[in-house]
Amino acid sequence: MCDFKSYIELEDGTIAHLTDVELRDKTIRERLKGCQDNDLIGHGAIRKAFNITRGRDVEIKDFWNIEQFPKEIQVTLRNFDKYYSRVWSECFTGEDLRYIIYYAPEAWKNKAWEQLLKQEPSNEDLRYIIYYAPEAYNNKASEQLLKQKPSNDDLCCIIYYAPEAYKNKASEQLLKQEPSNDDLCCIVNNAPEAYKNKPWEQLLKQEPSNDDLRCIIKYAPEAYKNKASKLLSNLER
Numbered sequence: 001m002c003d004f005k006s007y008i009e010l011e012d013g014t015i016a017h018l019t020d021v022e023l024r025d026k027t028i029r030e031r032l033k034g035c036q037d038n039d040l041i042g043h044g045a046i047r048k049a050f051n052i053t054r055g056r057d058v059e060i061k062d063f064w065n066i067e068q069f070p071k072e073i074q075v076t077l078r079n080f081d082k083y084y085s086r087v088w089s090e091c092f093t094g095e096d097l098r099y100i101i102y103y104a105p106e107a108w109k110n111k112a113w114e115q116l117l118k119q120e121p122s123n124e125d126l127r128y129i130i131y132y133a134p135e136a137y138n139n140k141a142s143e144q145l146l147k148q149k150p151s152n153d154d155l156c157c158i159i160y161y162a163p164e165a166y167k168n169k170a171s172e173q174l175l176k177q178e179p180s181n182d183d184l185c186c187i188v189n190n191a192p193e194a195y196k197n198k199p200w201e202q203l204l205k206q207e208p209s210n211d212d213l214r215c216i217i218k219y220a221p222e223a224y225k226n227k228a229s230k231l232l233s234n235l236e237r
Contacts, residue, residue, distance in 0.1 A: 002042025004087065004096065005063040007073060014068050016050050020081040040091045061100050064104050074229065087092040089117065094125040101133045113137060123148055127157045135163065142166035152177055156186040171195035181212045189219040200224060210235060 007017035018041065020030050028049045033044050043057045060153035062067050066077045074085040092115065100112035116125065118207070121144065127142035142162040145154055146169055155177070159169035174183055175198060203212065208231070216228035216236040 002039055003059050003061045004041045004061045004092065005069065006042050006046065007070070007071065008043060008052065008057055009070075010044050010052070010055040015072055016046050016052060016055065017073060018046055019076050020086040021083065022049055023086055026031070027041055030229070041071070041087060061099065062103065064108050089118075094119065094121055098133075101129055101137050107141070109134075109137060112138060113211070116142070119175060120189055121201050124141075125155050127154060130157055130161050138162060142170075146170065152179060152183050156183060159186055159190045167191050168195060173197070175199060181206055181208055185212055185215045187217075188224055193221070196221070198226065200227070202230060204231075206210070 002030070006015070007015050009015060016180050023032075023040065029185070031048045031051070032040060032045055037046070039045055043059070044216040047053065062068075063077060066074050069077065080088075081207075082193060084219065092112075094116060097112040097116045097119075101109050101116070115141075121141075123145060126141040126145040126148070130138050130145070133141065136160065142158050143166065145158060146166065150158070150170075150173070155174040160169050160175070162170070171187050172195070174187060178204070179199070181186075181203060184199040184203040185208075188203065208228075210232060213228040213232040217225050217232070220228065
């Protein structure tokens with residue numbers, strides 16, 4: 001795994017790193033054959049590009065904190081689109097962009113979200129944003145995930161972590177996708193009140209296990225705790 005921004009400090013105090021300028025150079029592109037995605041922004045690619053074997057590898061993932069970098073890199077980061085537009089569009093993976101959405105200042109979050117959409121985010125990318133990103137991006141990721149043939153696990157993620165409007169949509173969709181007992185427990189425990197009764201009735205049809213009922217007793221609202229407790233008592237007699 002290679003992170004932006006990587007560079008190498010050489011013994012004479014100079015810095016080796018890659019920008020769009022180097023990636024457009026024919027000689028360097030030839031040297032970097034076989035490197036792809038974020039390999040192109042890592043230390044291995046820097047060494048190949050400049051044919052160097054020594055020096056200290058440095059990697060600072062929060063590249064928006066520009067003052068951490070040597071002055072020559074600061075210049076390029078302050079003119080990001082001039083020096084890194086190709087790097088941005090070709091080398092940043094979904095995981096890289098997710099990290100920016102979690103932790104960067106707002107302008108960078110938005111830029112990363114727009115780029116992620118261009119790259120057709122995986123369902124995993126969107127789930128991680130729902131788990132960890134601020135609410136505005138949780139909303140965007142929830143909406144996008146509902147469009148991408150979400151699995152039952154994807155829908156449960158929305159029910160657990162998304163705002164209520166998306167919980168509703170995910171609950172409705174999950175009921176149509178042959179939910180397992182675990183899926184139904186997820187809805188009963190975490191969906192808005194209006195969406196709990198149908199999955200509860202479906203769970204009863206699918207013969208809940210004792211563990212299913214204990215799950216409801218532990219996490220569901222009081223009305224469903226009581227129903228599950230009575231049923232469990234009858235089963236354990």
